[in-house]
Amino acid sequence: MPKLSTICLFLLCLSGRISAQQQQPSEDDTRAMIKANFLYQFASSNEWPADSKKGKFTIGIYGNSSLYEQLASRYGSKPVGSQTLEIVELKEVTDDRVFHIIYVDRSKKNEMPEVIQKIKGKSTLIITHFDGALALGSAINFREVNSNIRYELNKKAADDRRINLGTKILQWAVVQ
């Protein structure tokens, strides 16, 4: 008959073979992902004057590499009406090239007057993400509302540059 010692030989301790591994949070810049889509919406839902509908549709990103990467990788070469989207990361804003949209990040806030000066007379939509940007001449400014990214508008700034803001863009804007 089985003796204690014999049984003990058969025993396996309750080993810890069951174990869990640890996941890692994705390091994607979620805010850049959302803002990149907004920029694409602004490009495709607003109306530029006829003389801006030739060649490529260009968006310049000033001061936000992460946003540039998101935009270039997900939306680069995609159509905007009959034009093809081109994304450029700007080291500085100059007046020798015309952009349909220039995004000015909060890190370049102090250069905003100079940017406005450089695009004077051009149909360039200035989009920003810092407090008080609309007063400085931005047409669309991102804002955080309950942890969401939304935007506020300066319709006059867009009108002055002959850019007609789309119905949906107007509809979703938050009140200043």
Place this chain on the structure above:
Amino acid sequence: MGSSTMKLKITFIALAFLALVVNTFAQRDIPLTVEAIELWETDIEGARKLIDRAVETEQESKHPYAWYTRGYIYKEIFKQVDMADKNSINRDIAVECIERCISLDPIGVYAEQCELVLEYIANSYWQHTSEAIELFSTHNSREPEMFYAGFKRIFLLFRTEAELRDKQIAFYKALAQAHANIYLQDVYDNVVFINQAIGYYIKALEQDSLDYEANYNVATAYYNQGVHILRTIGPQTTIDDLIIIQDQCVQLFTDALPYMLKAHGQRPDRQETLKGLYIIYRALSDDAQQFFYKEELERMSREGLFVPNKMDQNKSPDKKEDKRED
């Protein structure tokens, strides 16, 4: 001290004598059982037939040792003949016999032997649970819980709920991980699995709300689910959809936050929780908190204050270099 040692010795001798007396009587009262015992090492099938007959007789069916012996022999059949097959019926029969022995043995003469058989069987269920988790797929998704239920039932025949706790936590966390892995195979079609994974982590947290790994993994599961949703947005997304998607993601990021804070509270010396908090606050557009945790991350890294994480072996395949601060 000397007196208590003496008392222990006397108790031990008395118990040994009692066991001897019981065995002597047993041999006279349970002849078929004794015959089965003598046979089992050389002819296990013959021993099985004998012990089956023994427990059908009126006299031996009332004897706990007959049931213990039958349980032991069936356990051996499960082990030696069935090769511990997960579907073996003999394992269940062994447990039934041991339970019968326990019910006929109120003073626990055979308690120790019964416990050893139960422990072996509980371990076999644990191993099968482990294997079912390792091979977890959409086709066997019920198996881990089925085997774990077997383990738990048997474990609690000889151990307490308190002693089960660590096993239960390990089981829930491993099952959560298995579900999370299925989700990662297709983060869009298998969303149900990440929600189930979160559910199992939360069950582990119900056992121990301060379990570091469960807190960290719940936070990560919520957060990554939000990121995976955001990855679906593209040129085809309308602004209406974007607004809805953002609301959905912010909710997931908000859900992730308390768990990451709790994990950080448990282990403030871990790099991954600081990074997690920085990333979550960034996603929630909370600049003050985001910069605070980023600075902490940089400071602790600079000062070499982080404790390496042994668990950190499953880096996200889609990890990217964080280029800038927003």
